[in-house]
Amino acid sequence: MSVATPSPTRTRSVHPVDERLPTGKLAVYGLQHVLAFYAGAVIVPILLAGAIGLDERELIHLINADLFTCGIASIIQSIGFWKVGVRLPLLQGVTFTAVSPMIAIGLAAGGxxxxxxxxxxxxxxxxxxxxLIAPFFARLIRFFPPVVTGTVILIIGIALLPVAAQDAVGGAGGDPTNPRNLAYALGTLALIVAIQRIFKGFMATVAVLIGLVVGTLAAWAFGDAHFGGVAESAWVGVTTPFYFGWxxxxAAAIISMIVVMLITAVETTGDVFATGEIVDKRISKVDIARALRADGLATTLGGVLNSFPYTCFAENVGLVRLTRVKSRYVVAAAGLIMIGLGLLPKAGAVVAGIPHPVLGGAALAMFATVAVVGIQTLSRVDFNDHRNIVIVGTSIGLALLVTxxxxxxxxVPSWAEIIFGSGITLGSITAIGLNLVFHHVGRGRGPAVAGRPGADSISLSQVNAMSREEFVATFAALVQGEGWVAERAYDRRPFGDTQTLRMALQEALFAGGVDEQRTLMQAYPDLGGLGEEAGADSAAEQSEVGLTRLDEESQDEFTRLTGTYRxxxxxxxxxxxxxxxxxxxxLASGWERLSNSDAQEHATAIIEIAKIANHRFESLVADANPISAARTRSLDRAGS
Structure with a gap:
């Protein structure tokens, strides 16, 4: 009699974004987000109230309403329901882009x-x-390749750094020459860095919180942190819908605010891509639509609950990267804390007592981290393509001009002030616009093949009209000048499009005999050991990762690896x-491949040759990326 063996149960792995942490950790991590976010959250109602002539009582209600609605909006964005909320660790806050238009609207209506x-x-x-427009805007995701998203994320980080710097010297009207302000800011920053270096685990993840608390206590000990507002604040303050009236x-005000929300949609898209990069989660057009629906719902709720337009807060994107705590439930916990602060003015007054220089020191670390995420995204961009250099350089230049x-x-004319009033806005619009001009406009002229550097462009029809010798001379460079691959691909002509041409070259490579393939392998240079015979393509490829600029120690490592492999x-x-x-x-990949069998390594080397040839093909042939093209066609069909 046989005994049935129970099948092993399969445990479904949980993505770090969906990880449910213990309640204590959620509270601590959530509080860290709130403290890092607080100053940016309350600055909009403070600026607006002063500009349109609201009294102190009305300002306090605006701040409480802002915090209360921020909490609700953050829970909507991070937890989500139906098709609303991107379900990433994204905290919601009032967009600073709306400040100038709202002041103009308020003053035009009498203040x-x-x-x-x-x-x-x-x-x-x-x-x-x-x-309502969220799903339609999301279909434009094909216009946000890494060259755009990386640029936008980098600009967000760079443009926020002056805000941190202003806090570091004491806020608006602060004294940059005050040594105490500098000491608090640099001391807070140094403590955060030290904790990240010395500790691991939980302590490292709450470094910003510890820095803020210790920095505030130090400032309080020297008489530079004041909590007098705690005694004057009420214990409970509830915001009610339409508190100030119906x-x-x-029409003019509505149009102005719609323009603000369109610009904010671009910034939200950048923040979602940045967070996806940090938490290692692919972002699709569905995610963008969910995030924008959450923005729209939170903004409508803000108008009802006496608050303002909402967007994803880039400040807290940097905190996610810095702490490496990816759970969206942390942001939901932060949302609950903000709801509590909105209902308890005394608690809010305690948080408001954190000195500006202490906040500035922590913000320097967080905002710079956002910029680093942008650099990380841009590392996937092909900067051998001069068009991408123009897109990134021009966008950053204009963003920094305004910043x-x-x-x-x-x-500029009044209608353009909303664009030129923010480096993030101007830089983002520039990146999107230039990407359209350089990579999308004019694609209907038909596929074309570009010659080698310095040569004239060659149309696909001209490729089909080439003689065998011309074809081999043009395309043998994809595989180090070895002609047999191009020879066999030539027999597949005429080519209906560039992808058919690529496939013919790939199939010829993989169908080659073992001896032919090994002869081809011998034509490639050693990694990190380039000589004059290596060729311009190999030199450029190795230069991208610094293999042409190795120091003596690294050169020895590569020499040892390539010698052992050979x-x-x-x-x-x-x-x-x-x-x-x-x-x-x-280096690590090379050492790992030494354990392969001869047959497996032969196949691996041919695959690597195919990858190299694909990159060279995309440089040689215009609009030759089949994945991008397929995605574009798919999205075009979805949008039609």
Whole structure:
């Protein structure tokens, strides 16, 4: 009698984004997000109240309403329901892009609470508009390749650094020459870095929280942190819908706020891509649509609950990267804490007592980390393509112009001030626009094949008309000048499109005999050991990951690896270094491949040759990326 063996149960792995942490950790991590976020959260109602003439009592209500609604919006975005909320660790806050337009709307309506009611009418309609257009905006995701998203993320980080710097010297009107302010800021930053270096695990993940607490205590000990507002604040303060009266609707105000939300949608898209990069989760058009619906719903809710337009807060994106705590439930916990602060003015007053220099020191680390995420994204961009250099360089240049010289917004017509009033806005729009101009506009002219550097472009029809000798001379460079691959691909002509041409070359490579393939392998140079015979393509590829600029120690490591590999397999070590990235990973990959069997390593080397040839093909042949093209066609069909 046989005994049935129970099948092993399969445990479904949980993505770090969906990990449910213990309650204690959720509370601590959530509080860290709130403390890092607080100053940016309350600055918009403070600026607006002062500009349109609201009194102190009305300002306090605005701050409480802002925090309360921030909490709800963050829970919607991180937890999500139906098709609303991206379900990533993204904290929601009032967008700074809306400050100038809201002030203009409020003053045009007479200021005070009368102006506030017109602002709320515009906010409610703009929120509904954003909610409804979210799926249509998301279909534009093909216009956000790494060259755009990386640039936008980098600009967000760079443009936020002056905000951190202003806090570090004491906030608006602070004294940059005050040594205490500098000491608090640099001390907080140094403590965060030290904790990250010395500790691991839980302590390292709450480094920002510890830095803020210790920095505040130090400032309080020297008399530079004040909590007098705690005694003056009420214990409970509840915001009620339409507290200031029923909203008023103005067509001009609504149009202005819709423009704000369209610009904010671009920034939200950048933040979602940045967070996806950090938590290692692929972002699709569905995710963008969910995030924008959450923005729209939160903005509409803000107009009802006496708050303002909402967007994903880039400040907290940097905190996720810095702490490496990826759970979205941490942001949900932060949302609950903010709801509590909105209902307990005394608790909010305690948080408000954190000195500006202490916040500035922590913000320097977080905002710079956002910029690093942008650099990480841009590392996947082909900068051998001069078009990408123009896109990134121009966008960053214009963003920094506005960031360093904000008064330039006054030199443009009033309708353009909303764009020139923010480095993030101007830089993002520039990146998107230039990507359209360089990579999308004019693609209908038909596929074309570009010659080698310095040669004239060659159309696909001309390729089909080439003689065998011309074809081999043009395409043998894809495989180090070995002609047999191009010879056999030529027999597949005429080519209907560039992908058919690519497939013919690939099939010829993989169908080659073993001896032919080994002869081809011998034509490739050693990694990190380039000579004059290596060729311009190999030199450029190895240069991208620094293999042409090795120091003496690294050169010895590569020499030892390639020598061992050649002794083991009898051919050079061939790797598509552009796909692997950093030279440390190139080394690690090479040593791992030494354990392969001869047959497996032969196949691996041919695959690496194919990868190298694919990259060269994309440089040689215009619009030759089949994955990008397929994605574009798919999205075009979805949008039609």
């Amino acid at each position: 005070g609470t009368d102006g506030l009611l017109v602002i709320y009418g515009a906010v409610i309609v703009a929120g509904l508009f954003t909610f 909203p008023q609707f103005s 360093a010289q904000p008064a330039v917004a006054q030199a 002794e083991r397999f009898g051919v050079p070590l061939i790797s598509c270094v552009r796909d692997i990235g950093a030279r440390e990973r190139v």
